[in-house]
Amino acid sequence: MLIRYGYDFTLYCARETPVVTMVSARTERAGDMLCPEVHTRFPDVEEEIYTDSFGNICRRFNAPSGVIRLHGVGYMRDSGLLDPVTPDAPEHDVSDLPDEALMYLLSSRYCEVDRMSQLAWDLFGNTAPGWGRVQAICDYVHGHIRFNYQDARNTRSAFDAWQEGRGVCRDFAHLAITLCRCMNIPARYVNGQLGDFGIPYTADPMDYAAWMEVYLGGAWHTFDPRNNKRRIGRIVIAYGRDAVDVPMITSFGPHLLQSFTVITDEVSEADLAQQDAAQ
CATH class of the missing domain: 2.60.40.2250 (Immunoglobulin-like)
Structure with missing residues (x-):
């Protein structure tokens, strides 16, 4: 296409x-x-x-x-094609991660790892490590936050989104990224363009979209906690630690x-x- x-x-x-x-x-x-x-x-x-x-x-x-x-x-x-799925992609021990991935384990402006670590381990500590754990985090975030364009706020952090239970795609991404980092899974914020390909048409105006990439099995993989499904035709514009960088x-x-x-x-x-x- x-x-x-x-x-x-x-x-x-x-x-x-x-x-x-x-x-x-x-x-x-x-x-x-x-x-x-x-x-x-x-x-x-x-x-x-x-x-x-x-x-x-x-x-x-x-x-x-x-x-x-x-x-x-x-x-x-x-x-x-839809975003690829690699269900057997494993997590890495922190000591085995490449140097460039380490920054994506740390707290950043919108992703308060220190503040949410205990919650993450309470929720996902007993989940099998790897792809399934990241998907469980996406399932949780997708169900916890109510999406509404009118709820956009550029000061909302991951912790705020968790407390308020509402937001837009960047809030879904920030919360999922933070929970992944809490579990020692490198996660980075992605800003890009994502058309309505392969899904029912909506009358909503087109906008930039936010999702995340996580480091599993020696590679970066796409996850989308806002939509929580594989999609077609993503175009990455920028990535960084969180929305501050892009x-x-x-x-x-x-x-x-x-x-x-x-x-x-x-x-x-x-x-x-x-x-x-x-x-």
């Missing part, structure tokens, strides 16, 4: 403001891109592209005073997000050929 993905944002800044966006697909999928992504700014201010310490692609520019529109589009080939827009000064559209849909190469011919 061929996925068209992208965004269209409008920002207002009262004065010239430095901005960093994180909206490009990670380079691991570069071989699946039909063509390079196209990113434009109106007005067309100069940008610099760099890679952060997690390998995420960042775009840096100065937004002028007034309104600026940010637009991007890419085309990604995808297998159309902001879609960071402005060094106030900005107002006037409009916000996320694009993730299936297209055919014939459709693209017709569009190119029309242009």
Whole structure:
């Protein structure tokens, strides 16, 4: 399948403001891109592209005073298969983990491992280690939190989400990540695009999605506590310790997000050929 993905944002800044966006697909999928992504700014201010310490692609520019529109589009080939399942993937002893995985065992801004450790061991200490334990954590989080777009709050931590029992996809991810880390399973936060492929259509506007990856059996594996099912066509934009590391827009000064559209849909190469011919 061929996925068209992208965004269209409008920002207002009262004065010239430095901005960093994180909206490009990670380079691991570069071989699946039909063509390079196209990113434009109106007005067309100069940008610099760099890679952060997690390998995420960042775009840096100065937004002028007034309104600026940010637009991007890419085309990604995808297998159309569901997220893989590896039920025999084992946990690792901490002493056997690679150095780069250790940071994903520690507390972070939204994932209070120290505060939730006893709860995690009470809930999952008798669960068989490995894939099944992570799935049990996802089952618990999926059942414990009530999803509602109106319940979004950017200050809510994993502990808050557990106490309140409500939130959005980032809250599901933060709570599941924290419980995994409490059980000495490395877990990282993922921000990406996930279209409504292979599921019933919903009228909800498209948005970025959050899920997690856990380190089992020498590899990182996708788990999605918000949906709690395998899905088709994930496009990873960024990952890090939690949502602090993967902001879609960071402005060094106030900005107002006037409009916000996320694009993730299936297209055919014939459709693209017709569009190119029309242009």
